[in-house]
Amino acid sequence: MQIEVSQSGDQARFSLQGILNEQGAEELKSRFNQLRLDSISEVEIDCGQVEHIGSSGIGKLLLLYKKLASKGGTLKVVNLPGPLYDLFIELKMESLFTVSRKA
Amino acid sequence: MLKKFNEIVDALIGNLTVKQQISAGFILMIGLLLLSGVASYIGVNFVIRDAKEMAASNQLDAELAQREVDHLLWANQLAKLFTDDSVTSVTVETDDHNCGLGKWLYGDGRQQAEELLPSLAPYLRQLEGPHQRLHQSAIRINEIASKARDSKGDVLMGMEQSQRALQNARRVYSEETLPTLEEVQDIMHRARDHVSANLVNDEGLLATAWGLKWRVALVVLGGAALGMAITWPLTIRLSRILERAAREVGNSSEQVASAAHEISSSSQSLSDTASNQASNVEETSAALEEISSQSAHTVELTEGSEKLMQENIRKSGQSLKALAELTQSMTQIEKDSDQISHIISTIDSIAFQTNLLALNAAVEAARAGEAGAGFAVVADEVKNLASKTAKEANQIQQLLDTTVTRITSCASSLKEINSDFDDIVETATVIGDKNSSITEATNQQSKGVQQITEATNENSDATQQIAAAAEQAAAASEELSAQSDELKTVVTELEKLVFGGSQAGRAGNGKAPGNSTVSRMTTTTVTTTSGGWTTTATE
Numbered sequence: 219m220q221i222e223v224s225q226s227g228d229q230a231r232f233s234l235q236g237i238l239n240e241q242g243a244e245e246l247k248s249r250f251n252q253l254r255l256d257s258i259s260e261v262e263i264d265c266g267q268v269e270h271i272g273s274s275g276i277g278k279l280l281l282l283y284k285k286l287a288s289k290g291g292t293l294k295v296v297n298l299p300g301p302l303y304d305l306f307i308e309l310k311m312e313s314l315f316t317v318s319r320k321a
Numbered sequence: 322m323l324k325k326f327n328e329i330v331d332a333l334i335g336n337l338t339v340k341q342q343i344s345a346g347f348i349l350m351i352g353l354l355l356l357s358g359v360a361s362y363i364g365v366n367f368v369i370r371d372a373k374e375m376a377a378s379n380q381l382d383a384e385l386a387q388r389e390v391d392h393l394l395w396a397n398q399l400a401k402l403f404t405d406d407s408v409t410s411v412t413v414e415t416d417d418h419n420c421g422l423g424k425w426l427y428g429d430g431r432q433q434a435e436e437l438l439p440s441l442a443p444y445l446r447q448l449e450g451p452h453q454r455l456h457q458s459a460i461r462i463n464e465i466a467s468k469a470r471d472s473k474g475d476v477l478m479g480m481e482q483s484q485r486a487l488q489n490a491r492r493v494y495s496e497e498t499l500p501t502l503e504e505v506q507d508i509m510h511r512a513r514d515h516v517s518a519n520l521v522n523d524e525g526l527l528a529t530a531w532g533l534k535w536r537v538a539l540v541v542l543g544g545a546a547l548g549m550a551i552t553w554p555l556t557i558r559l560s561r562i563l564e565r566a567a568r569e570v571g572n573s574s575e576q577v578a579s580a581a582h583e584i585s586s587s588s589q590s591l592s593d594t595a596s597n598q599a600s601n602v603e604e605t606s607a608a609l610e611e612i613s614s615q616s617a618h619t620v621e622l623t624e625g626s627e628k629l630m631q632e633n634i635r636k637s638g639q640s641l642k643a644l645a646e647l648t649q650s651m652t653q654i655e656k657d658s659d660q661i662s663h664i665i666s667t668i669d670s671i672a673f674q675t676n677l678l679a680l681n682a683a684v685e686a687a688r689a690g691e692a693g694a695g696f697a698v699v700a701d702e703v704k705n706l707a708s709k710t711a712k713e714a715n716q717i718q719q720l721l722d723t724t725v726t727r728i729t730s731c732a733s734s735l736k737e738i739n740s741d742f743d744d745i746v747e748t749a750t751v752i753g754d755k756n757s758s759i760t761e762a763t764n765q766q767s768k769g770v771q772q773i774t775e776a777t778n779e780n781s782d783a784t785q786q787i788a789a790a791a792e793q794a795a796a797a798s799e800e801l802s803a804q805s806d807e808l809k810t811v812v813t814e815l816e817k818l819v820f821g822g823s824q825a826g827r828a829g830n831g832k833a834p835g836n837s838t839v840s841r842m843t844t845t846t847v848t849t850t851s852g853g854w855t856t857t858a859t860e
Contacts, residue, residue, distance in 0.1 A: 240754040273630055277750025280641050281743050287645035314638050
């Protein structure tokens with residue numbers, strides 16, 4: 219699992235690549251914890267190169283969403299491949315944060 | 322010396338195979354036979370040549386002798402002219418080319434004689450002159466005799482002339498014919514001697530035959546000696562090879578018999594093992610079916626738990642959303658509480674100032690006297706309101722403090738809930754992943770069990786094939802044992818061939834034919850039944 223993080227102003231962007239399994243989820247959580255959420259109002263996660271997301275990965279996204287939402291911030295999960303996008307829709311993730319399919 | 326010779330032969334033919342050695346021996350013997358035959362053939366040809374030459378020599382000698390005899394007879398016939406009154410004329414051949422010798426001398430006979438013996442030509446050329454003179458003497462005698470015959474007709478002179486003519490003729494005969502005849506005979510004698518000296522005679526032919534005899538004997542003896550010298554080591558070598566082969570084949574036949582016995586025992590053991598294995602395979606198959614069923618059930622359970630996990634995530638998401646909103650609202654409430662407290666403080670301050678104003682108004686109303694009596698009442702009411710307001714503000718502040726304390730407590734509880742819920746969500750989702758892994762592993766396990774089941778079924782087939790192979794091995798061992806007996810018979814015959822009848826059986830392994838372990842016959846029969854394998858063995 220490869221994670222690249224960039225920050226611009228109050229926006230942070232995560233580019234994920236590989237398989238987001240249990241181990242990758244722990245790594246992602248570690249990178250989330252490094253964020254200073256007080257100064258960030260929007261986090262965008264690019265999943266264009268992600269092959270698989272397990273339930274632990276989704277759990278980490280939910281926790282990030284909750285932390286952001288508690289402080290009025292927003293979360294965007296973009297460029298989801300078709301099957302993952304369908305999974306997110308089935309889990310009603312679009313009701314929590316912005317979800318977009320990979321073009 | 323024989324040993325050294327054997328070493329030399331070994332070095333020459335040691336690398337050849339037995340077949341090559343036997344072939345070489347046969348070729349050598351055939352070569353010697355051909356050499357002997359060629360020598361005999363050449364010798365016989367010499368004898369034939371000499372015989373032909375001797376026959377030609379004898380014929381030539383006879384021819385010359387006959388011609389000599391012919392001229393002796395010819396001379397006698399000519400002499401009758403003087404001895405026999407009835408003969409009045411020459412009746413012999415007067416032409417030297419038409420007499421027997423003349424025909425031979427000027428015909429093919431002389432040519433053949435000169436071809437046979439070219440050195441005879443000078444003698445024959447030397448013979449031509451005297452022979453011609455001999456016949457010319459006859460012609461002269463004939464002429465004289467004719468005159469004598471003609472003179473007989475004259476009565477007075479005829480007799481005398483006739484007598485004189487006969488005397489002349491007799492003189493010619495004695496002075497010319499006979500000497501010439503002797504000369505001819507002498508030449509012919511010398512010619513015959515020359516023929517006898519230069520052509521093969523009986524002794525020469527006999528010498529040639531003896532020479533042939535000795536040469537053939539020499540070739541035969543030499544060939545026999547050479548053949549013995551070469552074939553004897555070859556025979557020794559072949560005998561040793563056959564001896565070793567007989568010994569090794571004998572040992573091999575015993576080993577084959579022993580192996581056949583061992584194969585039979587192994588077949589028995591294999592059959593027993595196959596039977597036990599078949600039973601184990603059946604038990605394993607039943608256990609695998611149970612495991613497969615449990616695996617399928619586990620897969621169903623894990624698939625259901627995955628659906629539950631998805632539902633859990635959905636609800637967790639919604640709960641998180643609500644919790645986030647609650648947290649946000651709680652934060653807002655905390656902010657609002659501070660503001661309310663500030664408002665209450667302001668109200669309290671206003672009430673305090675109003676109370677001061679009411680006191681001031683009361684003081685001023687008192688100072689105004691009667692005119693300020695109404696104003697004093699108002700001021701008192703204002704004071705009461707201010708006191709009441711301050712009291713109410715104080716109560717509100719107390720309530721607010723209590724509320725804030727409770728809100729703070731709720732916020733703290735909410736934080737704990739948040740933390741716990743975070744842990745719950747995180748743990749639940751991790752469990753979901755682990756559950757997925759368990760599902761995948763269970764699927765793999767189910768596939769593995771399926772493969773094991775298939776392998777077990779194949780193992781069952783293999784076990785049956787092993788049982789069949791054991792049966793075939795038993796039959797093969799029986800056949801092998803029979804072949805070993807046949808091989809033993811062959812070994813016995815080979816030993817007789819190599820060592821002779823009296824030593825057969827003592828040679829090689831020292832065991833008498835048939836007195837070996839081959840005589841034991843083992844038969845194993847394996848039959849397959851529906852419930853397993855039944856094995857019987859007979860020795």
